[in-house]
Amino acid sequence: MKRTLKIKRLRAEAVLPLQATEGSAGMDLCACLNEPVTIRPGELKMIPTGLAVEPEGEDCALFLFARSGLGVKHGICLSNGVGVVDRDYRGEVCVGLCNVSDTPYTIQPGERVAQMILMPVFCAQIVQAETLSETRRGAGGFGSSGKL
Numbered sequence: 001m002k003r004t005l006k007i008k009r010l011r012a013e014a015v016l017p018l019q020a021t022e023g024s025a026g027m028d029l030c031a032c033l034n035e036p037v038t039i040r041p042g043e044l045k046m047i048p049t050g051l052a053v054e055p056e057g058e059d060c061a062l063f064l065f066a067r068s069g070l071g072v073k074h075g076i077c078l079s080n081g082v083g084v085v086d087r088d089y090r091g092e093v094c095v096g097l098c099n100v101s102d103t104p105y106t107i108q109p110g111e112r113v114a115q116m117i118l119m120p121v122f123c124a125q126i127v128q129a130e131t132l133s134e135t136r137r138g139a140g141g142f143g144s145s146g147k148l
Contacts, residue, residue, distance in 0.1 A: 003055065003056045003057060003060065003118055004055075004056040005053060005054070005055050005056065005062075005118055006053065006054040006055075006056075007051055007052070007053050007054075008051065008052045008053070008054075009050060009051060010032075010050050010051060010052055010092055011032055011050040013032060013050065013109070013110075014030075014032045014049060014051050015030035015032070015050075015110055016051075017029050017030075017051070017116055024115075025115075025117055026065060026115030026116060026117045027115060027116050027117070028067070028112040028114075028115055028116075029049050029051075029064070029093070029095060029112065029113060029114045029115065029116050030049065030110050030111060030112050030113065031048070031095075031107050031108070031109060031110065031111050031113045032048050032049050032050030032051070032109070032110075033047070033048070033107065033108075033109040033110075034109065035109065036106045036107060036108050036109065037106065037107045038104050038105070038106045038107075039076065039097060039098070039099040039104065039105050039106075039107065040099060040104045041099050041100075041101060041102050041103065041104065042098075042099065042100075043098070043099055044079045044096060044097070044098045045096075045097050045098075045107075046094050046095070046096055046097075047094060047095045047096075047097055047107060047113050048092055048094050049092065049093045049094065049095065049113075050092065051092065051093050052090050052091060052092055052093065053085060053089075053090075053093060054087075054090065055087050055118055057087075058087065059120055059121060059122075059123075060087060060118055060119060060120050060121055061085060061086055061087050061118075061119065061121045062084075062085035062087075062093075062116050062117070062118055062119075063082055063083065063084060063085070063116070063117050063118075063119050064078060064082065064083030064084075064085065064093075064095060064114045064115070064116055065078065065082060065083075065114065065115050065116075065117065066078050066115075067112060067113065067114060067115055070105075070113070074099075074101060074103075074105050075099055075100040075101025075102075075103075075105070076097055076098070076099055076100075076101075076105050076113075077097070077098055077100055078095065078096060078097065078098070078114065079096035079097060079098040080096055083095065083096065083114070085116075087121075093116075095113050095114040097113060097114075
């Protein structure tokens, strides 16, 4: 199902997101920078995109994910794991990046820094309960379902 995603350039040099291939799930987001930004090992940086967005519909939101090449080759990941852009947010979309490698990495103006995916969101009505249904797993935590 196709949805409309309105995108507003907040700065002239902002790059509109694009799908790299016809089968790409995500749209690449580019750094909207006046000059390169270096992220040292263990450092966190907020990278602006120069874009604001308005997704169509009340049942979706935008999610930001790392670009696999940056993560695997350079240790550059999203600082919050997955970024969430709520459907009612109209400010600039920024990407929090962290460097988990032992080598500084420099983000260049216009470089693709994350991918953005429009996804459905199911909002829940919270109901306080005294009991929950029993399951085979029960309260077993991390690793409780076995090694393989």
